[in-house]
Amino acid sequence: MALEQLLNGLMYFERLHIIELQRPAANPAQAPAPEALPSCGARGSGLDTLVADEPTLRRLQREGGWGIDDTKLALLHAGDTCLLSLVDGCIAGYTWVHTGGRPEIMPGLRLQLPAGALYNFAGFTHPDFRGAGLQSYRHQAVWAQLEWAHMGRMLGYVKATNFASRQGQGRSGYRRIGSVALLGSRKRFVAWLSPALRHSGVRRLEGPSGVVDRAWALLQRQAQGAWVGLVSHTLGPWLHSRLRRRSQRSDTHSYTCFHRAPTQLAALTGPVLAHLGLDRVPGGAQGQPLRVLLYACSNGAEAYTWSAWLALQRPDLEVVIEASDLSPELVSQARQGRYTWSELTQGREVPAWLVAQTFDRDGDAYVVNERTRRRVNFSCADIVRDDLRGRYGEADVVVAQNVLFHLPPPLARRAFDNVVRTLAPTAALFIEGMDQDLRVSLTRAQELQPLAWRSREIYDESRRHIPARWWQFHYGAEPWLPFRLAPLRRYGTIFLKGPTSVSLRSQALAT
Ligand SMILES: C[S@@+](CC[C@H](N)C(=O)[O-])C[C@H]1O[C@@H](n2cnc3c(N)ncnc32)[C@H](O)[C@@H]1O
Helix, strand or coil: CHHHHHHHHHCEEEEEEEEEEECCCCCCCCCCCCCCCCCCCCCCCCEEEEECCHHHHHHHHHHCCCCCCHHHHHHHHCCCEEEEEEECCEEEEEEEEECCCCCEEECCEEEECCCCEEEEEEEEECHHHCCCCHHHHHHHHHHCCHHHCCCCEEEEEEECCCHHHHHHHHHCCCEEEEEEEEEECCCCEEEEECHHHHHCCCEEECCCCHHHHHHHHHHHHHHHHHHHHHHHHCCHHHHHHHHHHHCCCCCCCCCCCCCCCHHHHHHHHHHHHHHCCCCCCCCCCCCCCEEEEEECCCCCHHHHHHHHHHHHHCCCCCEEEEEEECCHHHHHHHHHCEECHHHHHCCCCCCHHHHHHHEEEECCEEEECHHHHCCEEEEECCCCCCCHHHHHCCEEEEEECCCHHHCCHHHHHHHHHHHHCCEEEEEEEECCCCCHHHHHHHHHHCCCEECCCCHHHHHHHHCCCCCCCHHHCCCCCCCCCCCCCCHHHHHCCEEEECCCCHHHHHHHCCC
16 A cells, blocks of 8 residues: 555556355346335335436436536447436446457456456436445346356456445455556556466457547447347247347336327327317317316326426317326326426427416426416226226226236236226227237237327337337347238227227228
8 A cells, every 4th residue: 555655646546356246046037126215206116227228328418416427428329328327216226237348448458358247337326316225236136137148257346545435345245356457647647467367268459549449339239239139029029029038127217208199199189189070171160168087197297298288289179188197296296286397308308389388487496387287187086996987987088008018917918907997988098108018919809900100100219218228128029020910909099999080091091
């Protein structure tokens, strides 16, 4: 230590311990949850991990305080992965993982790792969640990622002089496999790898020029993009059904956002109202109210979006939206109708019309205005167990989106039938976010007709928030695969009940 201080007075000298975590013998499908976690109290409950996408990282960068900068976004583009830990649906921290086997562990020092080794770096836990062991939870969660199932070791580094961090890593199960000594200046240094480190297969990659580096990163990026595309369209469906057979489902996923499905909204006020006889044609059933049952409404974003859109597009139409959710906390939040800017946008662009049409400002908060609120009632309902028809009767439009794929198939089937019983004889069902095989068989059994109108665009929109490697997530959804049977039924998210008009029927014939 004293020698290091003396050397550092004369020149740059640093010693890095290279540490290793071995994959546990029994690979846990789910990492054990740390105890005594604080709650963020916002949405749902529970602990989860999620691979971060670029919009989420950009949102954290805008919020500040998360240590996300342009360098990290460049690493994402270069193929590194950021694994988020969520508590009650809120981001509580992250850890980054490099899988390419050639991490630059500090500027000017790139290592070649042995085959089968991941490199873990840049861990961060939000101050509200520190002390609960989330970092170690994230490290364990890395092993549960199917994509890295063939990787057996995870390497990292810690400065030799950082005793607190060394102790923490030791408690997480890391062991030291060797060290690197750096001598020179911060920009130009000689790196000496200990024999133990060389013996374990780690090498220094001597600095190729910046141009070569960039070209290599670009090539890697292109290759990874092509690889993801190839798996997505070939093995993806098989990997996904294997994952869904094994994965645990949870009814605590509550992600939602305003204006989640804009083209669906256009379908609602276009062909769907036409199907219901509520279009503006002479003789249309003017004066008849539109009744909507909207299940699994989460914090109310979807119901308020529908209310605002209908008020804007069809001010002549009387609208009643009965919205419900399993979670009393979410229902209470929905009733309050009060959102922060980041809850409102979820890091995405929200159209100006929606903000102007829906909200009043109260300080920093966005509060749903009376015009939008008075058409929506909120209550608690369980779509699996409650008698929905006995409770809510029938409606012209029934919405149950992004909930069925969180339920095990037998419960999803039961919930689907329960929801469908609340359709009026002429009605429409909005059902984004459910297992595609189930959608084909259940909608066929119920003699519901898929709406062809802009269905591909609507389906692509419904996949916007799903990571590129969708087959690694139980809620992932395959891209529109042209060779699938009954594509409209498989990928359609809007289904019509009752006699359809000639033009709608001719669209449906394609199924
Ligand atoms: C991912 S959110 C979907 C929110 C919204 N429908 C959307 O598409 O943006 C799923 C919601 O389903 C609710 N949920 C889960 N199981 C349910 C059940 N059995 N009955 C009713 N709601 C349920 C959760 O509480 C959560 O709010």
